[in-house]
Amino acid sequence: MAEYTLYGDALSGNCYKVALMLTLTGCDWRVTFEDYMSGVTRTDDYRATLNEQGEMPVLDHNGKRLSQSGVILTYLSTRTGKFGGKSEDERLEILRWILFDNHKFTSYFATLRFLFGIQKTGETPVVEFLRGRALTAWGIADKHLANSPFIVGDAPTIADFSMAGYVFYPEETGIDRAKFPHLNAWTERLKALPGWKHPYDLLPAKAG
Numbered sequence: 001m002a003e004y005t006l007y008g009d010a011l012s013g014n015c016y017k018v019a020l021m022l023t024l025t026g027c028d029w030r031v032t033f034e035d036y037m038s039g040v041t042r043t044d045d046y047r048a049t050l051n052e053q054g055e056m057p058v059l060d061h062n063g064k065r066l067s068q069s070g071v072i073l074t075y076l077s078t079r080t081g082k083f084g085g086k087s088e089d090e091r092l093e094i095l096r097w098i099l100f101d102n103h104k105f106t107s108y109f110a111t112l113r114f115l116f117g118i119q120k121t122g123e124t125p126v127v128e129f130l131r132g133r134a135l136t137a138w139g140i141a142d143k144h145l146a147n148s149p150f151i152v153g154d155a156p157t158i159a160d161f162s163m164a165g166y167v168f169y170p171e172e173t174g175i176d177r178a179k180f181p182h183l184n185a186w187t188e189r190l191k192a193l194p195g196w197k198h199p200y201d202l203l204p205a206k207a208g
Contacts, residue, residue, distance in 0.1 A: 004029035007050055007058040009036050010203035011118070013110055013165035014069045015057040019202045021073055021161050024195050025080040033204045069165070070098040073158040083157045093152045097159040105141060108133040109173065110166050117171030131174055138180050145182040149189060156193060164190055168198055 004027055008015030022029040034040050034056055041047075041054045050058045051067045059066045059075075066072050074095075077084035085091040101107075112130040115121045141163065144151070151159040167187050177184060190196060 002028050002030040003062065005060040006031045007034050007060070008056045008203065009033055010200050010205040011036055012056055012203075013106065013169065013199065014055075015203060016168075016199040017069045017161050017165040018057045018059060018072050018076075019199070020164070020196070021076050021083065021158065023197060023202060024161075024193060025076060025082045026195075027076070027080065031203060070102055070162060073098070073162060077158050083161070085152060085157055086155075090152050090157070094157050094159040097151050098162045100137075100140075101159075101162045101165075104133065104137040105163055106165050108137060109175075112173050112175075113166060113169060113171050117169075117173055123174075127174075134173070134175060138175070138183060142180040142183040145186045150186070156190065160186075160190060 004022060006015065006018055006022065006029060008018070008031065010016075019029075019031065034046070034050075036056065041051070041056055047054050050065070053067060055067060057067070057069060057072065059072045061075075061079075066075055074084075085094050108130050112127065112134050115124075115130070116127050121127060141151075148154070150156050151163055164187065167183070168191075
């Protein structure tokens with residue numbers, strides 16, 4: 001039996017963040033499919049047995065249950081000794097960017113992708129608002145990456161894996177990615193990491 005069990009599915013970039021970390025660190029892990037689109041995370045059973053907050057991913061490590069991708073990434077980095085930064089200053093920078101990612105970079109872009117790219121809502125005031133916020137966050141990241149190969153320093157860290165949660169998905173968002181050359185170059189550097197896989201190749205989109 002695998003040491004780690006990840007509960008989630010391929011549509012969730014937050015699950016992808018954890019799956020990518022597990023893969024790149026060579027952990028012994030398996031995934032249990034949870035169908036987000038069916039509303040499973042909103043059920044009483046899911047909240048009672050997996051995560052009271054009604055979110056995924058959830059990681060089980062020998063009976064220890066963790067949720068929130070930033071917490072899980074930090075836990076895995078501590079356990080494996082990988083991708084956690086080289087100093088206290090870098091660890092603080094990693095935390096700063098993970099919080100930025102959760103609050104702005106992933107937050108707005110993931111919701112935009114879900115509404116516009118998956119649910120096909122078309123242009124609405126909400127979509128316009130989300131796209132504007134996503135563009136601002138992408139601009140901040142692009143400017144930062146103009147002077148750094150990775151989010152924190154010259155080597156990949158869990159800050160990169162957090163920020164990369166949704167950037168590889170193909171669904172339309174109405175954002176012209178060509179306007180963010182430094183962010184695009186960064187995604188190519190991540191894809192070049194030994195063992196990197198696309199979210200749809202790493203996680204299941206259905207049970208079985």
